[in-house]
Every structure is written in structure tokens, then in C-alpha cells.
Amino acid sequence: MNSAATPTQQTNSPIDEIDRALIQMTQHGLPLTPRPYHTLAEWLGIESGEVVRRIERMVADGIIRRIGAVPNHYALGYRGNGMSVWNVPAEKIGELGPRIGALDFVSHCYQRPRRLPDWPYNLFAMVHGRDRAEVADKVAQIARLLGADDHGHEVLFSTRILKKTGLRLGI
Amino acid sequence: MADSAIMQTASTMPLDPLEQSLLNDFQQGFPLSPTPFAEMAARLGVSEEQVITTLERLQQRGAVSRVGPVFRTHSIGASTLAAMCVPETRLEEVAELVNRFDAVNHNYEREHRLNLWFVATAPDEAHLQQVLAEIEERTGIEVIALPMVEDYHIDLGFDLQWT
Known part of the structure; x- marks a missing residue:
């Protein structure tokens, strides 16, 4: 495994x-x-x-990110929810990641390990938009921002929510 | 629950200016004073009762999942995003099996060869690995763990861009 x-x-x-x-x-x-x-x-x-x-x-301590109203994007018409995944140079990810994470349409932005050869992507950015076209447009903005450092990307749209529950502490 | 609201809301709901403001302008910086709703009301020029009843209504309609702290999941215990490549004919069965684990708190079907994506959270690393190994063993399908290495997002909420 x-x-x-x-x-x-x-x-x-x-x-x-x-x-x-x-x-x-x-x-x-x-x-x-x-x-x-x-x-x-x-x-x-x-x-x-x-x-x-x-x-x-x-x-x-960073355990709480923020306190406030948590909108239900989906109910409010943001049906796009695309998980964009990017292959960027490892030596530049520390500089590129925060720039993607600061975009206002990106709700999560993480570095994750590559799983070669099948999975070359090391940067994940969750992109929200009203529909797929809007998400595609925002993904294109990220691609422009990355320029030559975009060594390939994909957008994975969710087709079904199979389970969604709150944080579990295992207690 | 948020998930049933997601399923039931078919179209964008109309919101009045107070509702829009409560949704968009209070995603962060919720007051930590003894009477936070009164403080919000004073800023908005409405009554404390109006703020509370409007938030209750927004929750009931599913526009707001909750009002409160947003926890950074990685700060407590061990967690990972995981992906599986599930044959279409087995998707229901495998999703059901994965969902039965208490450690799994999100599970999405996505359009990709890797079509099942879930987040697993456990009190510690050993528990987490045990859950992933058990899912692999019981399904006979490889579980690709993609744990967070670095978080680059500064969470200031999400601009709903009312138009």
C-alpha cells in the first residue's frame, strides 16, 4: 500500500x-x-x-481556522466544486502554493505527495464556481498564473456526495 | 444536516439584504464578546432578535451550514485524503463499505479513473493506517493515500459575489 x-x-x-x-x-x-x-x-x-x-x-494555535457563518455553497448555487490537481516543480511549490491558496475562489490548497507513475500531481486546489464553465475559467486563471511551472493538470468534478459528516475526534 | 439540505435545494434561493450580509460579511471575525449577536446587530443597524431569527432561518433553509468555529481537521489526530479506482459495477457496494467506517467523514464520487475520494480521520497514525489497510483488504482495491504535506490556504471565508 x-x-x-x-x-x-x-x-x-x-x-x-x-x-x-x-x-x-x-x-x-x-x-x-x-x-x-x-x-x-x-x-x-x-x-x-x-x-x-x-x-x-x-x-x-491554528486548531480553529476562523469563526463565523459557514455558507452552504452548493445550496447557494455554487454547483461547480472542481478539485484541480497540478504537477508543479517540487523546488518551487513553496513559492507557488501560497499564491494559489490566496486566490479568492480557492477554498482549500494543499501540497500532497505524488504517487508515480500514475499520479504526478503534487498541488491540490479546490475551485468553486456556479457551474463547470465558471470552474474551468478559474482553472485557466490558475494555469496562467503558474505559466511554465504548470507541468500538467486535471480537474476532478464531484458527481455525488456519498458521505459528509463533521469532524470526528475518535472519542 | 447539511447533506440533506444539499440534496433538497434545487435552485439558488433568493436572499434579502440582511441575509446576504449575515452570510457574506460574517464568515470570519464572529465576536467573542458575551453577546455576539447583539454586537452584530449593532453593526448592521437591526435588533439582536432579528439577527438570531435570520440566522436560524438561513440554517433551516440550508443556506448556512452552521455559525461557529471552522476547525483545521489536520490539527487533531491523523488524517488523509485517499483515492480508489473502483469499477463502475462495484461503486455502490464499495462506497457503502467505505462509509461504514466511522473514521471516514467525507466521501465523494469524482469523474476520473480514480473515482472514489474520501477523507479518513483517526486519533493516531496507527489507527488511520489500520482503517486504510482494512478497506484495501475488504475491497481488494488499492487505497492511494494522499496526506496533506503543506497547507497553503489562508482561510478568510469565501466571497459569495452577489450579483
């Missing part, structure tokens, strides 16, 4: 049991009550100030 060759991503997360409980409680959203942190604090049996401090710490 390929996966044995490169270890999958793992970070030692500096979180304790209360953080885990807080993540479990909020991964499907904050309570829509006038004082949501107070509501969470009551559920957890801690002070609301501590709830906020823990959230702030998880933001600082």
Missing part, C-alpha cells in the same frame, strides 16, 4: 478533555442564543470567560 511510504499528517494537538468537549459541542455550530458562550459554559460546567479563552487559544 502506498500510504506506508509517506506518513500521513499528524500534529501533537495541545488540547485537553475540556477542549475536546468544546470542539464536539461547537463543530455543528454555536448555540443561537443571546449569550452562546455562556450557554456552552453551562453545558461544560465552567465559566464563560474560560470558554472564550479556550476558543481564543485554539484560534492562536
